[in-house]
Amino acid sequence: MKTREWLSTILALAAVIGSVALPFWYEGRRAASAPERTITLTGVASSGIWTEDPVTGDNYRKNSFKPARIRLEKGESVRLVLRSADVTHRFYMPELGVGPVELVPGHTEEVHFKADREGVFNYYCTEICGDCHFHMRGFLTVGNAADPAAAAAACDGTHRESPPAFSSLAEEGRYWFESKGCVSCHGAGGTGGVPNFNYARGTVPALNTLASKLSLESKSEVEAFTQALGQKEGLAKDKPAPGVSNWALSYAQYQSVLRTIQGGSPPLKADPKGPEPPLFMPAWKEKLGLDQINSIIAYLVSQQKFEEHTGWGM
Amino acid sequence: MSENINPNPSILPSPSATPASRPLTGPLAPPPPLEGWRIDLLKTFPWLKWLVKRRWFQFAVVLPNLFLFLVFLAAGVWGTPVGNRNILIVFVWIFWWFLLISAMVPFLSRAWCTMCPFPFFGEWIQRGSLTTPKMAAPGAKGAKVGINRYFGWNLRWPKALSNIWMQNIGFLGLCTFSAFYLTRPIVTVWVLGSLIIIATVLHVVFRQRAFCNYVCPVSGFLSLYSMSSMAEVRSRDAEVCLKCHDKSCLVGSERGWGCPWFNFPSKMERNNYCGMCMECIKSCPHDNMTVRLRPFATDTKLKGYDEAWKAFIMLSLALAYSVIYLGPWGFFKDLANFTESGRGLSAFLGYALCLWALPMVVIPTVFSAFHWVARRLAGAEPKPWKESFLLMAYQLVPLGLLAWIAFSLPLIFINGSYILVTMSDPFGWGWDLFHTAHTAWSPILPQWMPAIQVGILAIGLILTLKSVFKQAGKIYTDNRARLRFALPMALLMTLIVSLFIRLYVS
Amino acid sequence: MTRRIEELEPKEILALAISIEQANQKALRNFSEMFDGYNQEVSRNFGEMAEEEGRHEELLQQMYKKKYKGPAPNIDSFDIEGVVEAVDLDDSEFLIFDSFKAQQVYQASWEAERRAREFYLKAVKNVKDAEMANLFNTLADMEGDHADWLEKKLGHKGKKP
Numbered sequence: 012m013k014t015r016e017w018l019s020t021i022l023a024l025a026a027v028i029g030s031v032a033l034p035f036w037y038e039g040r041r042a043a044s045a046p047e048r049t050i051t052l053t054g055v056a057s058s059g060i061w062t063e064d065p066v067t068g069d070n071y072r073k074n075s076f077k078p079a080r081i082r083l084e085k086g087e088s089v090r091l092v093l094r095s096a097d098v099t100h101r102f103y104m105p106e107l108g109v110g111p112v113e114l115v116p117g118h119t120e121e122v123h124f125k126a127d128r129e130g131v132f133n134y135y136c137t138e139i140c141g142d143c144h145f146h147m148r149g150f151l152t153v154g155n156a157a158d159p160a161a162a163a164a165a166c167d168g169t170h171r172e173s174p175p176a177f178s179s180l181a182e183e184g185r186y187w188f189e190s191k192g193c194v195s196c197h198g199a200g201g202t203g204g205v206p207n208f209n210y211a212r213g214t215v216p217a218l219n220t221l222a223s224k225l226s227l228e229s230k231s232e233v234e235a236f237t238q239a240l241g242q243k244e245g246l247a248k249d250k251p252a253p254g255v256s257n258w259a260l261s262y263a264q265y266q267s268v269l270r271t272i273q274g275g276s277p278p279l280k281a282d283p284k285g286p287e288p289p290l291f292m293p294a295w296k297e298k299l300g301l302d303q304i305n306s307i308i309a310y311l312v313s314q315q316k317f318e319e320h321t322g323w324g325m
Numbered sequence: 326m327s328e329n330i331n332p333n334p335s336i337l338p339s340p341s342a343t344p345a346s347r348p349l350t351g352p353l354a355p356p357p358p359l360e361g362w363r364i365d366l367l368k369t370f371p372w373l374k375w376l377v378k379r380r381w382f383q384f385a386v387v388l389p390n391l392f393l394f395l396v397f398l399a400a401g402v403w404g405t406p407v408g409n410r411n412i413l414i415v416f417v418w419i420f421w422w423f424l425l426i427s428a429m430v431p432f433l434s435r436a437w438c439t440m441c442p443f444p445f446f447g448e449w450i451q452r453g454s455l456t457t458p459k460m461a462a463p464g465a466k467g468a469k470v471g472i473n474r475y476f477g478w479n480l481r482w483p484k485a486l487s488n489i490w491m492q493n494i495g496f497l498g499l500c501t502f503s504a505f506y507l508t509r510p511i512v513t514v515w516v517l518g519s520l521i522i523i524a525t526v527l528h529v530v531f532r533q534r535a536f537c538n539y540v541c542p543v544s545g546f547l548s549l550y551s552m553s554s555m556a557e558v559r560s561r562d563a564e565v566c567l568k569c570h571d572k573s574c575l576v577g578s579e580r581g582w583g584c585p586w587f588n589f590p591s592k593m594e595r596n597n598y599c600g601m602c603m604e605c606i607k608s609c610p611h612d613n614m615t616v617r618l619r620p621f622a623t624d625t626k627l628k629g630y631d632e633a634w635k636a637f638i639m640l641s642l643a644l645a646y647s648v649i650y651l652g653p654w655g656f657f658k659d660l661a662n663f664t665e666s667g668r669g670l671s672a673f674l675g676y677a678l679c680l681w682a683l684p685m686v687v688i689p690t691v692f693s694a695f696h697w698v699a700r701r702l703a704g705a706e707p708k709p710w711k712e713s714f715l716l717m718a719y720q721l722v723p724l725g726l727l728a729w730i731a732f733s734l735p736l737i738f739i740n741g742s743y744i745l746v747t748m749s750d751p752f753g754w755g756w757d758l759f760h761t762a763h764t765a766w767s768p769i770l771p772q773w774m775p776a777i778q779v780g781i782l783a784i785g786l787i788l789t790l791k792s793v794f795k796q797a798g799k800i801y802t803d804n805r806a807r808l809r810f811a812l813p814m815a816l817l818m819t820l821i822v823s824l825f826i827r828l829y830v831s
Numbered sequence: 832m833t834r835r836i837e838e839l840e841p842k843e844i845l846a847l848a849i850s851i852e853q854a855n856q857k858a859l860r861n862f863s864e865m866f867d868g869y870n871q872e873v874s875r876n877f878g879e880m881a882e883e884e885g886r887h888e889e890l891l892q893q894m895y896k897k898k899y900k901g902p903a904p905n906i907d908s909f910d911i912e913g914v915v916e917a918v919d920l921d922d923s924e925f926l927i928f929d930s931f932k933a934q935q936v937y938q939a940s941w942e943a944e945r946r947a948r949e950f951y952l953k954a955v956k957n958v959k960d961a962e963m964a965n966l967f968n969t970l971a972d973m974e975g976d977h978a979d980w981l982e983k984k985l986g987h988k989g990k991k992p
């Protein structure tokens with residue numbers, strides 16, 4: 012009965028090895044049999060990322076994956092496999108005509124496209140999928156186009172913990188601006204410039220000139236305004252902040268900015284018959300308190316560069 | 326098939342004619358007559374006999390299971406973290422559980438243990454062989470147990486732990502954290518992986534299936550509910566066993582290992598600790614062991630408080646899970662899964678406390694109270710407390726099993742489509758092996774579910790009530806006392822079932 | 832092809848008794864090993880019983896040699912109708928719950944001896960041949976002696992079954 016014992020041993024070992032090897036072999040064969048290059052992107056809500064790394068139970072828990080960096084040859088055909096690791100996302104890459112594709116967790120979607128133009132193409136999640144949703148933006152580069160200077164910072168999850176103590180209102184504002192994801196569309200320091208497909212102005216507006224918009228014309232006026240913002244009772248129309256030259260105008264503008272932040276605003280389409288631009292200003296009133304919004308305004312007005320500080324006249 | 330009915334063979338030609346100075350006890354006494362019908366499956370189906378007598382039989386049923394189980398674990402590690410799209414979660418916690426409780430246990434006893442992959446590696450090491458029994462030749466390496474030879478330490482299991490309390494506690498522990506691994510494949514991998522590791526280590530250190538008999542958390546409810554099962558491994562003819570000098574079913578032979586579950590199969594009278602490994606069928610030199618079919622709920626004897634508490638635990642958990650997962654109160658579900666619902670640790674601890682207090686304290690107290698009243702009402706010359714307590718606690722066994730079936734049915738009917746989806750796409754990688762990967766979620770017969778559940782529970786109640794009145798006769802011979810004893814217990818059973826019905830119908 | 836004991840030759844009956852003692856020794860040794868490392872006292876008692884059966888066999892062997900010369904052939908008790916001596920245990924779960932007592936070893940053996948005695952006594956009634964009846968009576972007596980010996984053992988432990 013030696014034969015039977017040998018045979019069983021071999022079968023047992025084959026079962027152990029095969030159980031892991033077989034699935035990977037099958038997956039590899041599937042990818043290899045596709046005529047095009049396969050790129051797999053998984054959306055992860057908890058870190059606000061599109062990643063090429065395989066997301067598994069283990070690294071999902073540790074939140075350890077890198078944002079995707081994809082570079083294609085011009086004219087390359089791509090089979091794009093899209094997944095969600097947790098909640099429903101919606102993948103949208105308007106400039107290359109992909110999507111929006113709804114990604115139900117656990118389901119896999121496949122789309123095909125051809126990278127027929129050179130350039131940098133943005134893709135987005137257009138389903139509000141959690142606190143890190145506004146970070147869920149990535150890009151792919153075709154041909155020799157240069158990578159954009161900085162990709163949006165990954166959502167680091169700091170907003171989940173209680174915020175640290177702040178030494179100034181502007182510093183607190185910066186914290187919220189970055190952790191709530193404003194930064195991912197409006198750019199570091201509110202410098203703007205993130206492309207928004209079929210948006211009348213082309214890119215998401217910069218916010219680092221907010222001080223001028225609020226009719227604050229100098230560093231000292233900004234400081235006075237910030238001072239008033241930081242008071243417990245906030246701003247009031249009939250209580251002009253000392254040191255702000257045109258209080259009525261500043262106050263009215265502040266009110267309109269506040270309305271936009273709290274209520275959101277739909278983006279104006281460039282081509283009225285074209286698709287909805289993927290990025291839009293959402294309503295924040297459920298997610299940010301007045302204090303937090305005020306701090307963000309304080310941060311943004313502090314970002315303006317005034318001429319007197321450059322030291323060079325016009 | 327009627328010729329298969331066991332004729333209750335007499336052992337001695339005429340024991341009364343002997344000059345016995347003492348009454349016959351022990352093996353000399355004829356076994357109590359069997360209740361109900363029996364069908365000897367190995368006689369009825371010769372191919373089945375051929376199959377289970379093959380040395381490779383158990384290996385052949387474990388192997389595919391082992392393979393699938395490891396694939397599922399791989400899916401847990403590398404597949405999608407989305408619970409109901411990962412085959413590990415769907416097959417282990419939904420499909421397997423359902424099959425176990427509603428098909429395997431009621432009809433096939435512990436047939437799961439025949440094919441279970443958990444002890445595979447441990448047993449392999451322990452036996453040093455997959456299919457061939459090793460004989461203890463003089464001077465051979467390894468430890469001699471009976472007449473077989475084993476590797477590893479082969480230590481005796483400590484006497485203090487020779488009961489199922491460890492299983493009781495382990496099972497409650499697993500259930501306390503169910504919400505964590507039910508939704509997270511990786512946690513399920515840890516749980517199942519550590520079970521395999523523990524099983525392997527214990528097999529190396531202790532004798533034979535110590536892990537299965539005393540530690541495996543699944544074993545507890547398998548042993549309890551297999552009492553109700555319609556299948557049994559038993560010896561055919563008590564006289565043949567009496568005459569048998571080999572006792573190979575216990576000590577092993579070159580045809581088969583001695584019972585790995587520490588049973589003396591020849592004298593087995595209940596299913597609890599028989600893992601249906603079929604070794605005794607192979608090892609018996611007189612072809613005297615067989616597999617039989619029998620009526621539902623035939624074994625009726627609980628042997629200790631550990632087993633009675635297992636019955637309490639199972640019943641309480643059926644109740645608790647019905648509230649948590651099927652009831653209209655999402656609140657409880659949140660408590661169970663505090664890391665996701667953000668309800669904080671203290672809420673979870675409160676939930677855990679309830680979950681443990683219910684089976685360990687509350688239900689036993691209520692049960693004891695009813696039992697105390699019943700004994701007081703009946704009055705006259707009662708048997709010891711423990712005897713009537715265990716007999717009545719047994720009544721919760723078939724009842725609990727049917728309650729679990731009623732609970733598990735919607736699980737499968739509602740989530741059935743996930744089984745089809747994950748079957749085709751086990752890792753959530755976009756496969757479509759059987760073209761069922763895109764099955765839409767659709768519950769089966771949702772409108773009929775409460776009616777089916779109530780039907781199952783009603784059957785359970787009727788069976789239990791009948792049994793309560795009948796078994797009360799084992800404690801009180803007097804008819805009036807018997808009735809007065811049975812009434813409060815019957816009331817308790819009715820209350821329990823109506824509680825379940827309320828949960829399922831609301 | 833089972834035979835009734837009355838159909839056997841006296842020579843065969845003696846040989847059968849010897850085979851049974853041998854088989855019992857083997858069984859008791861196996862039990863002893865089963866309990867080795869489990870319950871030492873039980874294991875020891877089984878070993879002791881095996882030795883006792885050895886002495887029993889010795890006596891029968893001598894008897895056989897004296898009467899018939901040469902070694903006794905092996906006769907399987909399964910070929911004989913009815914039950915003769917074989918040690919049995921009365922509970923299937925004693926190993927699981929570690930509930931087997933040293934006393935029960937003697938009890939089980941005692942029952943086996945009793946059974947054997949009953950068997951021979953019953954056989955006596957059905958034989959005409961005087962030599963045969965004599966042999967059965969001798970065997971019954973031996974089993975009876977053994978049963979008494981065991982009864983004393985049981986008594987020594989202060990527990991009458």
Ligand code: SF4
Pocket residue numbers: 437438439441442443444524536537538541542543544547600
């Ligand atoms: S007792 Fe547990 S580990 Fe052992 S065979 Fe049964 S299910 Fe598997």
Ligand code: SF4
Pocket residue numbers: 560565566567569570571572573574575590591608609610611612613614
């Ligand atoms: S080996 Fe067979 S005949 Fe002997 S005791 Fe066991 S089941 Fe009975």
Ligand code: SF4
Pocket residue numbers: 558583584585586587588590593598599600601602603604605606
């Ligand atoms: S050897 Fe027989 S009695 Fe023991 S577990 Fe296996 S099937 Fe059951």
Ligand SMILES: [Cu+2]
Pocket residue numbers: 054056099100101136137138139140144147
């Ligand atoms: Cu998203």
